[in-house]
Amino acid sequence: MKESPFWRFILVLVLTVGTLQVFANEEQATATHETPGEQHAEADFNPGEVIIEHLVDAYEWHIANIGHTHISVPLPVILYDEGQWHFFMSSKFHHGKESYKGFYITHTGMQKGKIVRKAADGTEVKPLDFSFTKNAFAIFVSSAVILLIFLSVARSYKKTKRHAPKGLQSLVEPLIIFIRDEVVKTSIGEKHYLKFLPYLLTVFFFIFLNNVMGLIPIFPFGANITGNLAVTGVLAICTFLTVSFGGNKNYWMHIFNTPGVPWWLKIPIPLMPIIEIVGMLTKPFVLMVRLFANITAGHIIILGFVSLIFVFGKTSLYAGYGMSILSVALSIFMNFLELLVAFIQAYVFTLLSSIFIGMAVEEHAHEEHAHDDHHDSH
Amino acid sequence: MELINPGIGLIFWMSLAFGIVFFILKKFVWPPIIQALNDRERHIEEALQAADIAHEEMKKLKLDNEQLLKDAKEERDAIMTEARKIREKMLEEARVKANQEADRIVESAKERINHERLAAMTDIKNQIAEISIEVAERILREKLTAPKSQQEYIERLLNEKQLN
Numbered sequence: 001m002k003e004s005p006f007w008r009f010i011l012v013l014v015l016t017v018g019t020l021q022v023f024a025n026e027e028q029a030t031a032t033h034e035t036p037g038e039q040h041a042e043a044d045f046n047p048g049e050v051i052i053e054h055l056v057d058a059y060e061w062h063i064a065n066i067g068h069t070h071i072s073v074p075l076p077v078i079l080y081d082e083g084q085w086h087f088f089m090s091s092k093f094h095h096g097k098e099s100y101k102g103f104y105i106t107h108t109g110m111q112k113g114k115i116v117r118k119a120a121d122g123t124e125v126k127p128l129d130f131s132f133t134k135n136a137f138a139i140f141v142s143s144a145v146i147l148l149i150f151l152s153v154a155r156s157y158k159k160t161k162r163h164a165p166k167g168l169q170s171l172v173e174p175l176i177i178f179i180r181d182e183v184v185k186t187s188i189g190e191k192h193y194l195k196f197l198p199y200l201l202t203v204f205f206f207i208f209l210n211n212v213m214g215l216i217p218i219f220p221f222g223a224n225i226t227g228n229l230a231v232t233g234v235l236a237i238c239t240f241l242t243v244s245f246g247g248n249k250n251y252w253m254h255i256f257n258t259p260g261v262p263w264w265l266k267i268p269i270p271l272m273p274i275i276e277i278v279g280m281l282t283k284p285f286v287l288m289v290r291l292f293a294n295i296t297a298g299h300i301i302i303l304g305f306v307s308l309i310f311v312f313g314k315t316s317l318y319a320g321y322g323m324s325i326l327s328v329a330l331s332i333f334m335n336f337l338e339l340l341v342a343f344i345q346a347y348v349f350t351l352l353s354s355i356f357i358g359m360a361v362e363e364h365a366h367e368e369h370a371h372d373d374h375h376d377s378h
Numbered sequence: 379m380e381l382i383n384p385g386i387g388l389i390f391w392m393s394l395a396f397g398i399v400f401f402i403l404k405k406f407v408w409p410p411i412i413q414a415l416n417d418r419e420r421h422i423e424e425a426l427q428a429a430d431i432a433h434e435e436m437k438k439l440k441l442d443n444e445q446l447l448k449d450a451k452e453e454r455d456a457i458m459t460e461a462r463k464i465r466e467k468m469l470e471e472a473r474v475k476a477n478q479e480a481d482r483i484v485e486s487a488k489e490r491i492n493h494e495r496l497a498a499m500t501d502i503k504n505q506i507a508e509i510s511i512e513v514a515e516r517i518l519r520e521k522l523t524a525p526k527s528q529q530e531y532i533e534r535l536l537n538e539k540q541l542n
Contacts, residue, residue, distance in 0.1 A: 056380050057388055078387070113380040129387045136391035143395045147402055154407040157414040162421045176411060198408040202400045230384035234392040238400075296381065 045314055047307035054303055055224045055296060056113055058134040059090035059105065063219050070095050073219070075137055079103065081117065081127035090131070103127070135231065138223030142213050146205060172205075179204050179350060187354035192246075192361045196354070199242055203235060204350040211295060211342030215335060226345070227295035229288065236288035239353040243283075247360035255280060283356050287349060294345045298338040305330045 061073040074091035081103075092100040096107070106116045106124055115131065116124040149168060156169045165173045184193045184200050210231075213221040225231050253259070255276040257266065265272045305327045313320025522528040 052381060057385060111383070114383070114385065129385055130390055131385075131387045132391065133385065133388060135388050136395075139392055139395045143399045146399055150403055150407045154410045157411050161414060162418045173415075177415065180412075180415075194412070197412065198404040199400065201408055202403045206396065206399060228384070228388065229382055230388035231392050233384055234389055234396060238396065 045307075045310050047304065047311060050307060051300055051303040055227060055299055057228060057230075058113075059093065059115065059131055060095070061134045061137065061219060061223075062095075073137075075134065076132045077103075077115065078130040078132065079115065079127045080130065081125075086127075135223050135225055135228055138213070138220065138225050139210075139231070141220045142206075142210050142225065145213070146209055149209075150205070175204070175208075176201060183347070183351050184354050187351065187358040188361060189358065196242065196246065196357050199238070200350050200354055200357075203238070203353060204346050207235065207291065207349055208343060208346035211346060212339070214295065214299070215338050215342065224296065224299055226291055227299055229292050232288045232291040235291070235349070236284035239287060239356065240281075240284035242353070243356045243360045244280075246357055248363070250363065251360040283352075287352055291345055291349055294341055298334065298341050302331050302334045302338065305334060 059077055060075055063071045063073065065071065072095065074089040077086070077088050077090050077092075079086040086101060086103070088100060092098075093105055096105040098104070102117050103115050104117075106112060106114060109124065111124060111126055114126060115129055116126050119125040149172070153169050153172055156166060160166060160169070164170075179201055180193075180197060183204075184197050188196055207226055210225045214224055214226060216222055256273050258272045258276060261272050309320055309324045309327045312323035518531070522531055
């Protein structure tokens with residue numbers, strides 16, 4: 001009974017967003033077709049470069065090329081360099097071709113794609129870059145969407161009270177209940193779950209909606225938000241902070257003075273504490289990388305299929321047309337898969353966060369045991 | 379390489395955006411939703427329990443009703459049996475009485491008939507006697523029209539009288 005509304009929700013989501021994707025992909029296909037032709041002067045189509053270009057953050061929001069005109073939304077660049085703030089729009093770079101105030105977007109080296117400045121000795125210096133980039137913009141758009149959705153849902157809850165959910169409310173309710181009952185309550189336990197529920201629900205819906213929005217290739221969606229290490233890193237740090245501040249005495253005791261371990265593993269070389277601390281830091285790191293890698297991989301595969309059309313199109317026009325049928329079919333399949341992945345990754349992130357929190361707030365049964373051990377070590 | 383090179387700017391904007399979203403959701407969205415869900419669940423739970431109790435009571439009531447009905451049926455049956463018995467008894471009694479009455483009536487009729495017959499016999503006897511007398515008288519008158527025979531008859535009668 002608990003399952004059925006949830007699966008119905010997934011089905012509806014797949015059907016609605018899925019059909020949208022078909023058209024959207026075609027649009028994207030034409031867009032990618034123009035981009036390489038323009039940038040690489042019709043020389044060769046480099047799918048790797050195109051794909052990476054679509055995945056990484058950018059200082060402007062490139063939408064499409066029509067003929068030789070770039071259609072893109074310029075975004076503010078904010079730099080702090082040598083005690084001075086610089087504010088200007090990214091359109092000053094003329095799509096990365098020109099420099100402005102000595103700053104330019106480098107196309108080579110470690111800082112490829114970032115704004116740098118040539119220093120006196122000829123090396124590239126990176127200023128502190130607080131630019132409101134494509135991903136930052138997309139994050140604020142999706143945050144606005146999330147707030148719109150949930151403020152309206154909260155309002156309907158105040159209105160319907162004990163009655164059955166309506167509209168948007170019934171769309172998110174199964175997910176809220178699923179996260180609350182199947183993820184948070186089971187991982188953290190009846191006693192403490194309510195304290196962490198708001199954070200975990202926020203994380204789940206933030207990741208899930210950003211994953212889904214990342215699949216919609218129409219401005220202002222389609223930015224690869226959850227496939228960006230900065231974004232997943234911040235989320236992972238939030239979980240890490242929650243675990244660290246939510247952790248009880250036992251949790252910290254377990255890290256610095258692991259019970260049930262011979263004393264010589266702790267003194268004089270604190271081997272166990274080091275291992276525990278590494279473990280403590282590995283958890284958020286894994287969270288960060290898993291989400292990033294899964295979402296990025298999905299985007300790469302979809303973009304790869306689309307690129308195939310143009311790779312084949314280079315050899316023969318008919319091969320390109322032929323391939324486009326297969327590619328579109330495969331992209332549709334991948335998009336469906338990505339919808340599933342969008343949910344699964346949000347679920348996994350929330351589940352693992354819950355489990356880590358659950359481990360930190362757990363009341364250990366072997367407290368007495370640890371106490372004895374503590375005496376031994378002195 | 380640029381794929382795994384997180385920008386400090388994005389970290390900043392992400393923290394800001396996520397912080398704002400988290401703050402607003404935590405402050406204005408999750409509490410009413412969680413509260414409403416809990417309320418509703420409790421309400422449903424209570425309603426289900428109440429329904430269960432009502433169901434149980436209905437069952438009991440139905441059972442009571444059935445018992446009542448059964449009792450009533452039994453009583454009715456008992457009454458019917460009793461009534462049947464009484465009717466039979468009454469019929470029996472009536473029959474006996476009727477028989478007796480009939481017997482009595484027959485008896486009395488017989489008696490009456492007898493009586494009547496006797497009376498009729500007597501009447502007939504009397505009539506016969508009268509008729510005989512009349513006949514005799516007629517005969518006598520016929521015989522006694524002659525004075526001589528009259529005389530003789532009187533004498534004979536006197537003789538007879540004397541003899542008595």
